[in-house]
Amino acid sequence: MRKLILGSFFFLVASCGLPNPGQAAEIEPQGSPARKLQRGFLNVVLSPIELAHDWAILKDRDDTAIPTWVLSIIRGSSKTMARGLVGAYEMVTAPIPIPSYYEPVMKPEFAWEYLEKDPHAPVNLKSR
Numbered sequence: 001m002r003k004l005i006l007g008s009f010f011f012l013v014a015s016c017g018l019p020n021p022g023q024a025a026e027i028e029p030q031g032s033p034a035r036k037l038q039r040g041f042l043n044v045v046l047s048p049i050e051l052a053h054d055w056a057i058l059k060d061r062d063d064t065a066i067p068t069w070v071l072s073i074i075r076g077s078s079k080t081m082a083r084g085l086v087g088a089y090e091m092v093t094a095p096i097p098i099p100s101y102y103e104p105v106m107k108p109e110f111a112w113e114y115l116e117k118d119p120h121a122p123v124n125l126k127s128r
Contacts, residue, residue, distance in 0.1 A: 033094050036102045040090030042110055047083040049111035051076030083111060 028035035054076035058068045086105050099105065108114065 031101045031103075033097075033102060036090050037094035039104060039109060040087040040092075040094065043083050043087030043090065043106070045087075046111045047080045047087065049114060050079035050083050053111075053114040054079065082106070 028038050051073070054072045055069075058072040058075070083106060090105060
């Protein structure tokens with residue numbers, strides 16, 4: 001009897017129209033509260049990408065007085081915390097159109113946009 005109940009439960013869960021785990025989620029259109037909520041959640045969850053990005057761009061540099069691995073950990077950690085806090089702010093204020101028309105607070109909008117760029121391209125550290 002127990003196997004029948006468990007089998008029925010798993011069949012119900014599987015047939016409820018849950019999305020396929022291998023299927024990618026779609027990003028909402030620009031300028032909507034759903035996009036702001038989605039952006040906030042993804043920025044909180046994926047904020048450690050900031051640490052990896054700083055490590056990737058600074059690991060080959062040796063022109064600073066502080067060792068680059070120390071500098072990349074400090075900068076990456078601060079950017080990780082900033083992206084996480086901004087993501088939390090965007091989730092809380094998702095229904096409110098601040099800034100105007102639900103524009104992103106941080107650039108780039110999502111942390112994974114760093115992954116699309118070449119990490120070994122020359123970087124102007126003063127422009128950030």
